[in-house]
Amino acid sequence: MSAPSSTSALPFLPFTRPTIDEETITGVCEVLRSGWITSGPQVKALEAKLSAYFGGRPVRAFNSGTCTMEIALRIAGIGEGDEVITTPLTWVATSNVVLEVGAKPVFVDIDPVTRLIDLDKLEAAITPRTKAIIPVDLTGLPVDRDRLHEIAARHKLRVIEDAAQSFGSNWGGRLIGSFGDFVSFSFHANKNVTTVEGGCLVLNDEREARLAEQYRLQGVVRSGVDGMDVELVGGKYNLTDVAARIGLGQIARVDEFTQRRRELARLYFTEFGRLGAAELGLRLPVADFVHSNWHMYQVILPEELLTVKRADIMTALTAAGIGTGVHYPAIHLFSLYRRLGWQAGQFPEAEYAGRNILTLPLFPTMADSDVARVAGALVSLLKTHRKQA
Numbered sequence: 001m002s003a004p005s006s007t008s009a010l011p012f013l014p015f016t017r018p019t020i021d022e023e024t025i026t027g028v029c030e031v032l033r034s035g036w037i038t039s040g041p042q043v044k045a046l047e048a049k050l051s052a053y054f055g056g057r058p059v060r061a062f063n064s065g066t067c068t069m070e071i072a073l074r075i076a077g078i079g080e081g082d083e084v085i086t087t088p089l090t091w092v093a094t095s096n097v098v099l100e101v102g103a104k105p106v107f108v109d110i111d112p113v114t115r116l117i118d119l120d121k122l123e124a125a126i127t128p129r130t131k132a133i134i135p136v137d138l139t140g141l142p143v144d145r146d147r148l149h150e151i152a153a154r155h156k157l158r159v160i161e162d163a164a165q166s167f168g169s170n171w172g173g174r175l176i177g178s179f180g181d182f183v184s185f186s187f188h189a190n191k192n193v194t195t196v197e198g199g200c201l202v203l204n205d206e207r208e209a210r211l212a213e214q215y216r217l218q219g220v221v222r223s224g225v226d227g228m229d230v231e232l233v234g235g236k237y238n239l240t241d242v243a244a245r246i247g248l249g250q251i252a253r254v255d256e257f258t259q260r261r262r263e264l265a266r267l268y269f270t271e272f273g274r275l276g277a278a279e280l281g282l283r284l285p286v287a288d289f290v291h292s293n294w295h296m297y298q299v300i301l302p303e304e305l306l307t308v309k310r311a312d313i314m315t316a317l318t319a320a321g322i323g324t325g326v327h328y329p330a331i332h333l334f335s336l337y338r339r340l341g342w343q344a345g346q347f348p349e350a351e352y353a354g355r356n357i358l359t360l361p362l363f364p365t366m367a368d369s370d371v372a373r374v375a376g377a378l379v380s381l382l383k384t385h386r387k388q389a
């Protein structure tokens with residue numbers, strides 16, 4: 001039964017939407033009928049595909065991106081008394097995992113243009129207790145890997161790349177994940193490649209991969225026909241075969257997804273340019289069509305020029321049938337982090353971005369005309385709510 005569709009209004013445009021094709025749905029049904037639905041052959045096949053994609057490096061799949069970073073920290077032996085440097089403008093998982101292993105996150109403010117951790121400020125934050133850096137490729141725009149790994153090598157620090165958003169991005173033509181130290185990806189429903197929930201960790205060698213397997217499932221090591229031992233405290237982080245089958249359908253299309261996202265991002269720049277958005281104070285992202293997978297298209301609203309707040313703009317856009325998101329509020333201002341000693345004013349660039357950043361719709365099945373509609377609606381709101389000089 002199908003209801004007649006409305007002709008009066010355009011359908012609601014979400015800020016993102018997964019692309020799951022019929023081949024994948026059929027494949028998932030086959031897994032469900034196969035008799036083996038949790039971790040098994042599909043997870044193995046996904047790990048093999050990912051490893052090939054990342055140039056042969058060892059890869060293990062998990063049920064979230066968050067746990068892959070926690071596990072990387074544990075494999076690196078990071079815990080009580082250690083410091084880990086990261087950005088305050090990221091999903092809170094990035095620093096929560098540092099707290100989870102008993103270490104201390106150390107925030108370094110962002111570069112206001114790239115919105116990524118400011119590498120010019122990073123070295124000043126290194127102390128004798130610093131053990132690792134977690135760079136975050138916000139929106140899929142990669143942190144400068146040459147400078148990052150040079151700094152890490154010089155100070156003998158581990159790097160756990162939070163590449164949750166940068167699957168398919170590259171640095172100097174090399175795919176993110178195909179080089180470096182630990183590289184963590186998320187397959188959350190909103191990410192460029194999804195397993196509904198899930199993630200993977202790229203590791204350096206088989207010893208680390210074996211440890212990752214132990215941390216993934218209760219520390220269990222199996223041997224022979226009936227042998228089993230437990231050497232460390234592991235969690236319950238294994239991916240299911242149902243989820244892995246979705247991931248296999250996604251990886252087959254990742255290049256196509258990235259290309260379409262880049263096209264749409266380009267269109268946003270064209271539209272905002274045509275409409276004079278920069279002259280109205282709207283801060284656009286870096287116009288990168290080489291490295292970024294365009295996981296998101298984010299603008300920063302000019303709060304000093306507007307009579308309304310971001311929430312009002314979001315509400316007005318929702319009323320116009322346009323979904324938006326906030327990625328992300330600055331982490332150090334959350335209650336938990338304030339309780340641990342952080343306060344407003346410490347990272348002014350991240351705080352400004354956290355208050356004013358806005359994620360606009362961008363996903364592979366979006367139409368070109370959607371971009372024009374979003375840009376037009378936002379620019380008209382900026383004009384309506386502009387402070388009088």
Ligand SMILES: *Cc1c(COP(=O)(O)O)cnc(C)c1O
Nearest residue numbers: 064065066091093164186187188
């Ligand atoms: C999505 C995301 C994560 C966490 O991934 P989950 O799969 O949701 O656990 C971590 N960091 C960043 C930057 C993310 O975008």
